[in-house]
Amino acid sequence: MSESKSAGEIRLIRLDRIEVLNPRDRGSRVFDEIVRNIKAIGLKKPICVTPRFDANGAEKYLLICGEGRLKAYQALGEEEIPALVVEVTDEDAFIMSLAENIARRQHHPLELLSGIRQLVDKGYTFKSIAEKTGLAQSYVKEICNLLRSGEERLIVAVERGAIPINVAVTIAGAGDNDKAVQAALQGAYESGALRGRQLVLARRVIDKRQRLGRAAGRPSTTKHSQVSxxxxxxxxxxxxxxxxxxxxxxxxxxxxxxxxxxxxxxxxxxxxxxxxxxxxxxxxxxxxxxxxxxxxxxxx
Structure with a gap:
């Protein structure tokens, strides 16, 4: 994949000409905060897009990063938004969008899983994923190993600080053997890897893993989710x-x-x-x- 791209230029672009490349969910509280900040002090950082052409030959843009800012502008009734326009390939744009989502300090744990999984599916190595996301290579490797085992619930716990990554790997290695899992927790406690409240949180995670399975579902951001x-x-x-x-x-x-x-x-x-x-x-x-x-x- 080519990493080259132009330095880019800032333009005012109509909102209806921008297509979101890698959409993601966002809690209403976080989104409302973005809207309030933009309304109060304006847009501090432009969004990033790359130009394309639609079937009729009209210019459109793929959003690389800044979905929250884009939707906030839409909520405020704006018609145009400042954007940094860069010339990149479709694959580069997609990878830049994934990497930006993963590297955010307040990303949702399941976004991390989705982003890393997509990068792995595209054939990227642990080293290249680490370079693109700013994560440690060893951390990426362990996350990928947990992903291969379907241990999403453990990965979410790691991202939230409930379980250290090495403890999660040990628990995953124990499989569904309850005695082996409890032995892993005991070993982590005795070694000092789990202490105090962290041990309590780890036990809760293990209980959910046993009752609800290894996969982790994303919490609904709406007050009333549809029942099917x-x-x-x-x-x-x-x-x-x-x-x-x-x-x-x-x-x-x-x-x-x-x-x-x-x-x-x-x-x-x-x-x-x-x-x-x-x-x-x-x-x-x-x-x-x-x-x-x-x-x-x-x-x-």
Whole structure:
């Protein structure tokens, strides 16, 4: 791919001549802030576009970066916007747009995934992706490995600071083996990689990964999202998985309780053990447990 492009020039371009090349979602709060800033102090940085021609030979422009500013101008009722016009190929324009979205300091984690995935699909190496996005090559490599495993939920957690990238990789390597995943968390805690609130957040992520799967869905930016049959079915299936997991946990706890009750009954039938408990003034136990050990009401 050619990296060469002209230095560009600033022009006033009609909004209806600009086509968004790589559209993305934006929360209403963030968008409203962009609109207020532009209304108060004007456009501090022009958008970036590259010229093309439509089927009728009329000049149009592909938006490379500045979608929020473009939509803010539309919301304010403007007809033209200052734009830096550069001459680049379609592929260069697309890659520049992806890289700009990924490199933003406040990008959404799922935008990072989408951008890196598209760059990988186009055949870019870890090194070239790192150069284009400003991310560390090792970080890009680990993200790509997690993407290949379908671990979107873990990647989002990494981007939000809930789990370090090396811990996410270890958890992904454990697959769906709950004991291996818990061992990975324990190892991260003992090594100091997870501490305090971060450990709590990591456990929440793991719980969601077990109940809802590895893929992460983008939160809706509207107050009322449309409900479809697919959404209802997926919600039902997720709830069934959650309830099934709760039943399994309850059954496991019941089995452990039965083992404890059986062991206590056997120990309390030993007069020497009972005398030892009395000598240590250990003659009571929780009511819930006592009712099961002594169903007829007898006690030590």
């Amino acid at each position: 049959t697919t959404t209802v079915i997926r919600t039902y299936q997720d709830e069934v998985k959650r309830q099934t997991a709760l039943v399994r946990k309850a059954a496991f706890s019941q089995q452990k309780l039965l083992l404890v009750v059986g062991a206590l009954r056997q120990l309390l039938s030993d007069e020497n053990f009972v005398n030892l408990l009395r000598a240590e003034s250990l003659t009571t136990m929780p009511k819930y447990l006592a009712e099961r050990v002594w169903p007829n009401g007898s006690h030590v």
